[in-house]
Amino acid sequence: MEKTLNRLSIFQVRCQLCTARFQARRPGNRVTSQAFDRREYRRLPANFAATLILDQPAAGGFITDISMGGCALQATTMLPRGTFVKFVLHAPEGQPDIKVDSAMICSVQPQSIGVKFLEFDPEDKQRMGQLMLGLLAHQQAPPRISSRS
Numbered sequence: 001m002e003k004t005l006n007r008l009s010i011f012q013v014r015c016q017l018c019t020a021r022f023q024a025r026r027p028g029n030r031v032t033s034q035a036f037d038r039r040e041y042r043r044l045p046a047n048f049a050a051t052l053i054l055d056q057p058a059a060g061g062f063i064t065d066i067s068m069g070g071c072a073l074q075a076t077t078m079l080p081r082g083t084f085v086k087f088v089l090h091a092p093e094g095q096p097d098i099k100v101d102s103a104m105i106c107s108v109q110p111q112s113i114g115v116k117f118l119e120f121d122p123e124d125k126q127r128m129g130q131l132m133l134g135l136l137a138h139q140q141a142p143p144r145i146s147s148r149s
Contacts, residue, residue, distance in 0.1 A: 043070075045135075046066045049063075052079065052087055061113075068128060072112045078113060083105045085104070086101060087099070101121060101124075
């Protein structure tokens, strides 16, 4: 089904804020399977401290990009792919930490690890959505092209 929609330039998209899924049409060149990003959410640049908890001790690190579905983390300790952890994002400016009850290490790179968020408490999920809203609001808007000469 996904390949058929891809040929028609129709793509599945998920809203960062409400997490609803919808389809969008992108005219132009098709995306090949190698270039296709399988993430449900677009990652946003970030710089937050975080902790991975795995039956004690905890491993710390810094988030370099984040979405509602996961993040890239420069960690002090590397964990093997497929490891299940609890994840704590240390929120900025005195806000309460955001806890992910279940997360999984989905990729391991020399300088970072990819973490997929699996289960949130509803309150933490709502606060993560508010954090995403703040990150989206602080991104620079694309330049406008004037139709005037």
